[in-house]
Amino acid sequence: MILSQKILLITAFAISLFGITSCVKDDQDITPSIASIAVTNADFSTLEGAAIQGGVAVVLSNANPSDPSGDYTVFAPNNAAFARLGLNTEADLAVLNDAFLTNTLLYHVSNGNLIGNTIAAGGRSSSALGPDRRFVQRGSDLYINGSKILATDIQAENGTVHVIDKVLLATGVDIVQSALALTDSKVFITPELTFLVEALVYTDLVGALVAAPGSPSFTVFAPSDAAFKQLGVDLGVALNTPADIRKLPKETVAAVLLNHVVADGGKFTSEMNGGAIAPLGGISITLGVFTNGTLTVKGNGNSMVANMIIPDVQATNGVVHVIDRVLLP
Amino acid sequence: MQKNRLFSFLTLLVLPILAQAQSPVSGFMNGKGNSVIAVSYSAEKYDKVLLSPNDANGVPVFNDVKVNSASLYASYGISNRFDAVLSLPYISAKGNANESVLNELGYENTRSGIQDLSVFLKYNPYNCNIGTTSLHFMLGAGVKTPIGNYKVDEGLQSILAIGNRATSFNGLAIAQVRFNDGLFLTTQAGYSLRNGQVPNALIGEIKAGYAGKHIYVDAWFAGQVSDGGVNILGEGFQGFFPATDVSYNRVGVNVYVPIAGGFGISGGLSQYLNGRNVGQSVGFSGAVVYSF
Numbered sequence: 001m002i003l004s005q006k007i008l009l010i011t012a013f014a015i016s017l018f019g020i021t022s023c024v025k026d027d028q029d030i031t032p033s034i035a036s037i038a039v040t041n042a043d044f045s046t047l048e049g050a051a052i053q054g055g056v057a058v059v060l061s062n063a064n065p066s067d068p069s070g071d072y073t074v075f076a077p078n079n080a081a082f083a084r085l086g087l088n089t090e091a092d093l094a095v096l097n098d099a100f101l102t103n104t105l106l107y108h109v110s111n112g113n114l115i116g117n118t119i120a121a122g123g124r125s126s127s128a129l130g131p132d133r134r135f136v137q138r139g140s141d142l143y144i145n146g147s148k149i150l151a152t153d154i155q156a157e158n159g160t161v162h163v164i165d166k167v168l169l170a171t172g173v174d175i176v177q178s179a180l181a182l183t184d185s186k187v188f189i190t191p192e193l194t195f196l197v198e199a200l201v202y203t204d205l206v207g208a209l210v211a212a213p214g215s216p217s218f219t220v221f222a223p224s225d226a227a228f229k230q231l232g233v234d235l236g237v238a239l240n241t242p243a244d245i246r247k248l249p250k251e252t253v254a255a256v257l258l259n260h261v262v263a264d265g266g267k268f269t270s271e272m273n274g275g276a277i278a279p280l281g282g283i284s285i286t287l288g289v290f291t292n293g294t295l296t297v298k299g300n301g302n303s304m305v306a307n308m309i310i311p312d313v314q315a316t317n318g319v320v321h322v323i324d325r326v327l328l329p
Numbered sequence: 330m331q332k333n334r335l336f337s338f339l340t341l342l343v344l345p346i347l348a349q350a351q352s353p354v355s356g357f358m359n360g361k362g363n364s365v366i367a368v369s370y371s372a373e374k375y376d377k378v379l380l381s382p383n384d385a386n387g388v389p390v391f392n393d394v395k396v397n398s399a400s401l402y403a404s405y406g407i408s409n410r411f412d413a414v415l416s417l418p419y420i421s422a423k424g425n426a427n428e429s430v431l432n433e434l435g436y437e438n439t440r441s442g443i444q445d446l447s448v449f450l451k452y453n454p455y456n457c458n459i460g461t462t463s464l465h466f467m468l469g470a471g472v473k474t475p476i477g478n479y480k481v482d483e484g485l486q487s488i489l490a491i492g493n494r495a496t497s498f499n500g501l502a503i504a505q506v507r508f509n510d511g512l513f514l515t516t517q518a519g520y521s522l523r524n525g526q527v528p529n530a531l532i533g534e535i536k537a538g539y540a541g542k543h544i545y546v547d548a549w550f551a552g553q554v555s556d557g558g559v560n561i562l563g564e565g566f567q568g569f570f571p572a573t574d575v576s577y578n579r580v581g582v583n584v585y586v587p588i589a590g591g592f593g594i595s596g597g598l599s600q601y602l603n604g605r606n607v608g609q610s611v612g613f614s615g616a617v618v619y620s621f
Contacts, residue, residue, distance in 0.1 A: 025381070025605060027382035027605070028382070030381050030382040030560070032382055032383055035562040036383065036562040036563065039385050039389055048389060053430075057389075057485070058566065061563060061566045062564055062566065090430055091429045157564060158564070
């Protein structure tokens with residue numbers, strides 16, 4: 001075979017290759033679904049794991065059957081938002097109760113398209129879980145509950161995605177039931193707030209925090225179990241189990257608990273400012289400077305500030321912030 | 330004379346053995362009464378999934394996936410113009426999911442088993458010579474059907490499914506040109522009809538190579554374009570992967586060396602270039618081939 005014929009054949013080969021290559025389907029005209037955005041964006045890898053574990057990945061791949069538009073709006077927490085809760089990888093999600101995780105995801109979702117420029121400060125938006133979320137303007141930033149909206153209007157085939165810097169948390173029940181949910185491992189698979197619940201029972205303060213028609217809403221700073229154990233160390237009283245709370249005088253425990261409750265309608269971190277606030281106990285507690293979506297809080301009798309380890313948990317009669325230190329009057 | 334010598338290797342038939350993505354039939358005929366049996370091994374790995382419109386770095390749940398397979402391959406020349414080809418792979422797919430994730434989801438990191446039996450017939454109705462160059466035209470028809478009891482309906486666990494459980498009926502048209510110095514070029518195109526929810530597909534392959542007395546090498550480019558199907562995480566996706574639009578282009582190379590007494594060994598490399606709803610795997614393969 002002469003050289004020119006070979007060149008001709010190789011050319012034909014190359015053209016054939018090009019022909020096959022051009023058969024590859026074009027992705028340019030396809031808009032990703034909300035689930036696809038979560039799975040293909042590296043900054044949503046924990047959300048991806050949560051959507052899979054929570055059983056909503058397939059749901060968010062498809063049109064919304066509950067809305068005429070077929071769309072959802074999702075406030076999507078980025079990886080840093082999950083990391084605030086110690087959830088750094090999808091494996092860390094195993095600490096969460098499955099039903100709670102699913103409900104938490106649904107709290108981030110609403111029916112229809114809620115476009116960024118239609119979100120108004122002071123407004124509310126109902127969630128697929130049920131409880132409303134409220135929008136707060138703080139400086140030039142817009143928040144949903146205590147979560148800053150970092151980016152708006154990522155268009156998906158089945159709706160709209162807005163990026164937020166904190167996971168939205170709602171229990172759908174009142175403050176007492178919320179604490180009991182934590183105690184009964186309905187949030188984390190390991191019980192939490194067990195000392196606080198025992199203290200509320202011991203001091204007969206449960207009734208004050210139960211939601212009832214016309215009852216007020218509160219901001220509650222809820223010390224974690226570790227916070228109570230640290231208190232025991234500080235006081236020289238062994239607080240190893242919740243029942244050990246009863247070693248302390250009832251009146252003292254009641255005074256300490258009332259130091260954690262503020263009858264202000266229930267405020268998210270986005271609505272708080274540094275300075276003194278008055279809890280039900282009457283002696284001021286002090287909020288630190290609002291920094292990166294959170295504030296420290298310090299009781300009059302504390303030498304060190306408490307940090308919010310789980311801020312902005314919405315209950316039906318207020319907002320709970322789980323803190324790492326008991327606030328002493 | 331040289332041409333006869335170059336193309337007398339029955340072992341040229343190794344070329345479809347090495348990778349699942351390659352067409353099960355080659356452009357060479359066995360010749361009446363001649364047989365080839367081969368046992369092959371392949372290993373592939375991917376940590377990127379080609380999706381539409383955007384790809385996913387990191388395989389959901391499983392992070393990365395390794396696919397190992399061992400296949401039995403046989404072909405027999407019923408006549409000079411008819412070949413029968415059979416292949417049966419055993420496949421093991423292993424993910425790399427964190428144990429706590431597996432426990433939480435009730436998933437496992439491995440799925441394995443006997444996959445699909447392929448039986449193809451190849452017919453060579455026409456050959457001609459143009460000077461020292463010969464042209465060969467063939468038709469292939471075959472069935473591929475699941476033999477093992479592997480599952481495909483386990484939700485996201487089925488990211489590791491070893492097949493799609495479809496029975497497919499495949500038709501292929503094959504053309505090959507051979508030069509007297511050992512170079513050859515084979516093209517084939519066909520259509521695969523699949524049952525169940527698995528979309529039908531257009532399939533094609535171009536292969537160029539050299540077949541000498543002491544060595545055989547080729548480079549290939551293969552593609553599949555599904556005729557329908559849904560995109561993973563797209564509208565209509567219900568977590569059932571066999572119903573997805575699996576389309577891709579893939580390239581690879583093969584080399585074969587005859588040893589002695591009808592035995593030879595072969596090896597190959599392959600890589601997905603682009604596509605959708607498929608892991609972008611890179612892999613290698615090897616085979617021991619016996620011709621008689």
